[in-house]
Amino acid sequence: MENRIAEPGIAGQSIFIVEDESVIAMLIEDFLGELGCVVAGVASRLEEAVEKISALSFDAAIVDVNLNGRQTYPLAELLRKKGCPFVFATGYGTATLPKALDGMLVISKPFTLCDLEKALTSALMTRSNKGSFI
């Protein structure tokens, strides 16, 4: 597991999770732990997520597109303002992605540890490319 931590850029990053399914949230926490990331917080409802995005500080976020049937696209705007890169997790097939997700980083459920790592790396790279973090 240690070699994984050697991956630069991801280890030590704090990640905020928005996921309404506790089992999946636990899996993501486990994956993040394996990637050497810190779980900054978990939100299972939209209001909670909005609250925590402004209250917590974190480096990136994984956001489930659908929270108990409610779309989470509004969160994208909040996160963009905050300057946090994010990855949308969705059960929708890539062929039928909603238009709102155009041009955003999307990870398709169920995803593997590797998928999550790539997605988070890409997300964090976008931020560093913009030069707002380093």
Added chain:
Amino acid sequence: MVEGSGQRPRKDENAGSTDMSSVLPRCPIVAIGASAGGVDALQTLFEALPDDLNAAFVVIVHLDPGRQSELAEILSRRTAMPVNQVLENIELKPSRVYVIPPNRRLLISDHEIATAEFDEPRGQRLPIDLFFRSMAEQRGDGVAIVLTGSGADGAVGVKAVKEAGGVVLVQEPKEATYSSMPASAIASGVADFVLPVNGIAERLIELLRSKELLAAPEAGLDDEQTLGRTLAQLRARTGHDFSGYKRSTVIRRLARRMQICKTDRLQEYLKYLHDNVEEVQALFADLLISVTAFFRDPGAFDVLAADVIPKLFDGRSEDETIRVWVPGCATGEEAYSIAMLLLEESARRDNPPSIQVFASDLDMGALATAREGRYPRAIEADISEARSRRFFMHDADHYRVKKDLRDVVLFATHSLLKDPPFSRIDLVSCRNLLIYLERDLQRQACNTLAYALRPGGFMFLGSSEGIESSVNSVRVIDRQARIFQTTERTRARLPELARLETTHLSSQQAREASRDRGPRDEQPSHRQALETLAPPSILVDNNNKILNLSESAGRYLLPPGGPLSSDVTELARPELRLDLQTGLHRAFELNEASVSLSIPVRFNGHARTVYLQIRPVPSETSNGRALVLFIEGDEIDNAARVEGNAGDNGDATASAVRQLREELNSMGVRLSESRLHYGEAIEELRAANEELQSTNEEYRSTAEELETSKEELQSTNEELQTVNSELKLKLESISRAHSDIENLITSSDVGTLFLDRELMIKRFTPQVSNVFSIARGDEGRLITDFTHRLDYGDLASDARSVLEQLTPIEHEIRSNNNRWYLARLRPYRSTEDKIEGVVITFVDVTERRVAEDALHEQQRRLEDLITALPAAVYTTDAQGQITFFNPASVTLAGRTPEIGIDAWSIGSKLYHPDGTPMPNDKYPMAVALKENRELRSIEILVERPDGTRVPVLTFPTPLRDNEGHVIGGVNMLIDVSQQKDAAEHQLILINELNHRVKNTLAIVQAVASQSFKDASSTTEARDAFDGRLKALSGAHDILTNENWKGASLVSIVTRAVAAYHSKNDDRFVVRGPELRITPKAALALAMVLYELATNAVKYGALSNDTGRLTIEWTVDFANKAAPVLRLRWSEEGGPPVKAPKRRGFGSRLIERSLAHDLGGEARLEFPVSGVVCMIAVPSESWGGE
């Protein structure tokens, strides 16, 4: 003083003057009347006239009162003379043209031309007549020209012009655009020339040039001698003497004739007259022209009608006759006027006397007109409308007297001056003749008139004629109206008619003779000496009239009572009368002188003997005269007479002589009375004879007329034969047409009923009996008497209203045998366009009606169908204008299409399915009609007024006529928004399913990952994973059964412990109210319960046989707004519980999932007695039921 014909004196003529310049005005006037078509004629005329004619031209036309006239402007382009529209009084100047202005009439006054208002309303105005008359009154001569025009304006005026000595020129009616006006002028009989316009111009130039010459002294019109010869010529040829006529009139008319004959000198004219018989008649006719009119001088006629006419009727029985004489009647207007008054009065009386009007004149031509009784329309102005209706028939432009008026007037050729008068006349009307006569002749004429009247008879004279000075035995009834009455019981003497002519001439010659001899003759003194010395004498003419008395002859005269006579046999002393008569008779008849026996005459009581010597006096100039000498003898001794008387007994001879003498005296008296009576009888007989001659003449003219009529009849007969044969042909064609119509009527299925104005049956066709119960032979009966099968109660009243309103009526009516008839009522118009009844047709329209009903029904069904269709359906014409739409169209378009405004589409705007706007010409309907092909299932978006767009499928289809041309189109629009929504929904569902499946796989992945991470062995891991997967699946089953809408809490709980349940039922207590919870809560609770159960089976109450498990739940309403589901899992009786050393996936899941997924809470406790788990779920997560 020269006087015009009853009008006021002309201003330009000086009293007593015979200066020609005053008779012929210095500046002649040419008055030109024209109407319809006149502008062209006037232009032609003026173009042909030179500008140096020295005449003033006055143009009178009929102008529209409301419009300005351009005539002056037009004419000024055709002549070099200045042309003026007369706007105010201006002086007439030669070589100028004066044009009438609109809505004014023109008059001549003094040397000016003046305008005046019309007295008559528009339509009855006769400006041409008015001006011609004015010109005649004021200027005497002048030239009147009548050009083209409709109507008869000018026809009366030209007579006045001619009478005044003017010349009348009329356009040839054939040349005139409108011939009526020229034709009327010609019909008045006074046209001197009838010529085309160019001829008129030529003539006019000649006339005006000759007029100038005539005004010169060398023309010779004032040469008395030549004038006398001219009149003598006329007398010799016609027997009528005009030397006693007013000189000015004669000269004026001679001048006129000379103009017309193109002779410049009277000498020349005399020669012309000598050589041309026609000219004698023409001159004679011209001299006789007189102007007359109906009721001329209406005031006088009113007086006549009021004061005189009734008196004529008073006291007359119906077998008597009122006799009226109108000498100098000319064309009869005056005679007819008086006859009208008489007939009107006659109509007011019971048993009126009969009426005889004698009208006489010299002019046979005028009499012919009078007898015909046909006058131009212009007389309307003089006759009241009532009289015009009562006494005249109207034909085209003329009035003709009706028969009853014509029958009371007898026209005869008769000379007032030459022929014996009519006698026993009640009223003499002579209003036009006397003025033409010199004073002497006037007096003679008046005497004649007075003689003709019966005592108390009336005279009605012209306004300028005097009578008082001429005739004594009349009194004035009305001076203003010139009405006189002869005094009762007086009888004028018969005037000297027979010798009038010669007497007149001889007196003239005598005057001339005496003028020649007078100064160098000593005869008068000699005669005077003789008269003093010679015995008293009287010169008598052959009528016994005293011509001259010697100074002392008065002694032998003793006038009797009564009017003074000049008859010597009446004036002489009674004793002398017998011998005087005898002697005069011998003198005149035998031309013998005679001496009477001694005649005792008592002078102042003294008787003296008187002898009469009577001898004829030879004379060159007169028929016979006699000189009566009175030779007085001795005084008869009174004593001798006394002695004679006393000698009864002795002197028988003397007494016998005395007796004989007395007898002789009385015989003489009787004889003289007889003679007197004889003389009167002769006079009356002569008058009666004259009257008979007139009557005879009238009969002769009637006979001539009859002859003419007979000829006319013959030609009429021929015409009639032609007409008859035409009629025969026509009849044949009519009967053919009739039989055609008969066949047509019978063969048609139309029942036709002809009714007259009283709704009686005139005729009907057989089909009528289908409706009415009428049969042949019912013609002439009232239609209302018959019953009919129709439900038409108003038939009769409808028929009457058709007769009144003349508008056809149509009804469709059902008969009682259930058939339908179209009843059509129309007025029956005869070929003369009179309404003579009603035509009713009955057409059986049952089949049409049934077909119509079926069609209506079909149409209604079709309409219902289209209305009921959920699809929008509309139609357009070939241009795309919407002609029809159904209600669904309104629903679909969200608006009501406007018929005739909207084109191609019922929606206001169309879009392609991708949302781009669609141009109008790309609308599916437009494309379909343009390309003439039907389009199917074209998808478009229809925008509603609220901006929403409806996806529709359209099916535009062109409609074509029989030739395949597009005449319109029909379109159907189907709203596919629901299908569209459904498709989208399906896509969402698929996505959702995908999402759920993937999410579930993610859960499965997480469960697997956790299960394997916690397990100490692969087997254990697999069992744990299998069990969890099964629990998850079980919850899915429940949710799937309920369509994922929710789940029953009881089912979830029951299912979670079902696997262990069957072992020992009483170890399980499941207690709580049935609640419906959300799928999410169901899944979370199912997983939590599964973990608790798995733990209980492994370590807790279900691991042995004694343990018991209680699951119970309640809803806690402590906070009413947010009730909380509280579930308690409690185990007991199992092995003693030890709190776990490490928290595994199970307990993490229990706490996380309730807190995380449901926002609730789970508290897991591990008392030794058994595991207790208390779960609280807020209502938002389980649904709150």
